[in-house]
Each structure stands twice: as C-alpha cells, then as structure tokens.
Amino acid sequence: ETGVTQSPTHLIKTRGQQVTLRCSSQSGHNTVSWYQQALGQGPQFIFQYYREEENGRGNFPPRFSGLQFPNYSSELNVNALELDDSALYLCASSRTGDGKETQYFGPGTRLLVL
Amino acid sequence: DQQVKQNSPSLSVQEGRISILNCDYTNSMFDYFLWYKKYPAEGPTFLISISSIKDKNEDGRFTVFLNKSAKHLSLHIVPSQPGDSAVYFCAARIMNTGNQFYFGTGTSLTVIP
Numbered sequence: 001e002t003g004v005t006q007s008p009t010h011l012i013k014t015r016g017q018q019v020t021l022r023c024s025s026q027s028g029h030n031t032v033s034w035y036q037q038a039l040g041q042g043p044q045f046i047f048q049y050y051r052e053e054e055n056g057r058g059n060f061p062p063r064f065s066g067l068q069f070p071n072y073s074s075e076l077n078v079n080a081l082e083l084d085d086s087a088l089y090l091c092a093s094s095r096t097g098d099g100k101e102t103q104y105f106g107p108g109t110r111l112l113v114l
Numbered sequence: 115d116q117q118v119k120q121n122s123p124s125l126s127v128q129e130g131r132i133s134i135l136n137c138d139y140t141n142s143m144f145d146y147f148l149w150y151k152k153y154p155a156e157g158p159t160f161l162i163s164i165s166s167i168k169d170k171n172e173d174g175r176f177t178v179f180l181n182k183s184a185k186h187l188s189l190h191i192v193p194s195q196p197g198d199s200a201v202y203f204c205a206a207r208i209m210n211t212g213n214q215f216y217f218g219t220g221t222s223l224t225v226i227p
Contacts, residue, residue, distance in 0.1 A: 031213060040117070042203050042217030043158070052131070056214045090157055094213055101213045102148060105157035 004093050004106035011114045013081050021076045021109045023091030031055070032074040033103060034066060035090040043090055049074055050096050086113045117141045118206050120218035123144070128226050133191040135221050137204035140185065142215075145209035149178060149189045152201045152220070161202075166209075194225045 003025045013019050015092035025032050031050045035043035045058035049068035063079040072093070078085055088110050119138045127133045145166045150158035164171040164178045164187075171178050177190045187204055190227075201222045205215040 006157075032211060033215075036204065036216075040219070041204075042120075042219045045216070048213055060216065071118045092157075101146075101207075102160055102163055103213065103215060104160060105150070107155070107157045 004091060006089075006091050006106040006109050008109060009107065010110045010112075012114065014114050015081055015083060017081050017113075018077065018079045019081060021078075021089050021091075021111075023074045023076070023093075023106060025072045025074070025091075025098050026092030026104050029093035029095050030072050030102070031069055031094045031096045031101070032072065033094070034074070034076045035092065035094045036060070036085075036089040037090055037108070039087075054058055054109070055096075081113045083097060086111060116219070117144075118204060118216045118218040120200050120202075120204060120221050122221050123219070124222040124224070126224045126226060127194045129196055130193045133189075133194045133198065133223055133225065135189040135191075135202050135204075135223065137187040137189075137218055138185060139187065139206050139216075141206070141208060141216075142182075142185065143208045146207040147180060147187050148177070148205045148215070149176075150199075150203045150205060153205060156205055177202040191223075194223075196225045196227050199223055 033048040034046040037043045047057040052068045067075045088108045092103045092105045094103045147161040149161040159177045201220045205217045
C-alpha cells in the first residue's frame with residue numbers, strides 16, 4: 001500500500017511569487033485535505049477536495065486555491081506569497097464514506113518566503 | 115479561536131512509566147477525535163481514534179479516554195518507551211461538516227531511558 005507523498009520537500013520563494021505544491025493520496029483514498037502548520041502550532045485546515053471539487057474550506061483567503069485530479073492526487077496553489085505563508089504544508093488523504101474518515105498525512109512541504 | 119487545546123507544551127516521563135497527554139475542547143458538536151504522533155521532518159502519524167459515543171478506546175499500549183461532560187480527552191501510553199518521544203497532537207471533527215479536523219498545538223513527549 002502506497003502512502004501519501006508530497007513534492008517538493010522544501011521550497012524557497014520571494015514575496016509576491018506564486019507556488020504550487022503537489023500531493024499523491026494513499027491507495028484507495030478519494031479525499032485530500034490540505035493543512036498549514038506554522039512553527040509551534042498545530043495544523044490549520046485550509047481546504048478539502050472530494051470528487052474533484054472543494055468540499056470545505058478553513059479561514060484562508062482566496063489566493064489559496066487547489067485542484068484534485070481524477071486519480072485523486074491534488075495541488076495546492078498559493079498566489080501573491082506573503083512572509084507569513086512560510087510554514088509546513090501538509091496533505092492528508094482519507095476515504096469519504098467509511099464513516100470515520102481518518103486522515104493519513106504526507107511528510108509535508110516546507111515553504112520559506114523571503 | 116482555538117477550539118482544541120493542549121495546555122502542556124511538553125512532558126517528560128521515565129521509561130516504563132505511564133505517559134498521560136491531555137486535550138481540552140470547547141465545541142460540543144465535535145463527534146470524532148484522533149491522536150497523532152509527529153517526529154521531526156515527518157508528517158503526523160495516526161495513532162488512535164475515538165467516537166463521541168464511546169468513552170474509551172484501547173489499542174495495545176495506547177488508550178484514549180473521552181469525558182464529554184468535561185470536554186476533555188486524554189491519551190495514556192503504558193509502558194512508555196524511548197521511541198514514543200515525539201510531538202503528540204489531538205484533533206477533533208465537527209459532525210456533519212465533512213472532514214475538517216481541528217488540531218491542538220501539540221505536546222512534546224520525552225521518554226527518558
């Protein structure tokens with residue numbers, strides 16, 4: 001069984017740039033959630049994708065957007081990067097419909113905005 | 115607005131003893147709770163979960179207790195092992211809102227050999 005993978009592992013960008021982060025979900029999972037984890041904090045929910053559509057969104061501005069593909073992989077796009085966007089971005093996959101829907105996390109992408 | 119709180123940033127325990135990690139929440143609509151363990155440079159790893167219809171769930175050395183009236187969750191690890199040293203997060207989900215989980219800020223557990 002293949003776990004959740006994310007790419008790249010690390011990324012450095014400058015303020016105002018755009019970034020795309022990628023996630024491959026675990027085999028058998030159909031739902032992908034994205035989280036932002038700032039230093040010393042717990043993960044904060046950004047949004048979730050199910051059946052290629054956004055299925056819930058946290059308190060993040062529209063410059064955070066995403067996609068889910070037919071193979072259930074997903075992208076997180078952030079436009080007009082700000083210094084405060086520096087964080088660990090975590091992707092989690094789950095299977096909607098099994099009742100409990102435990103989320104399984106990838107290793108994360110660490111983004112630094114200068 | 116932190117709906118899930120872990121008030122102890124760190125905990126040290128001797129190997130073989132019990133580790134108790136605590137979590138408090140404010141939203142009575144939470145229906146499903148999970149504990150994750152996180153090592154540096156890795157994503158959180160699922161440990162154990164509990165539904166709001168239960169008050170205890172056990173899996174090997176790990177037991178989660180839920181006290182709904184107190185809005186309190188705890189994770190017991192017994193016996194504690196040095197490999198248990200990691201940051202532990204509790205997370206909760208609001209019923210009927212899809213799959214959005216709210217996380218605490220984490221407790222760093224150190225098990226001393």
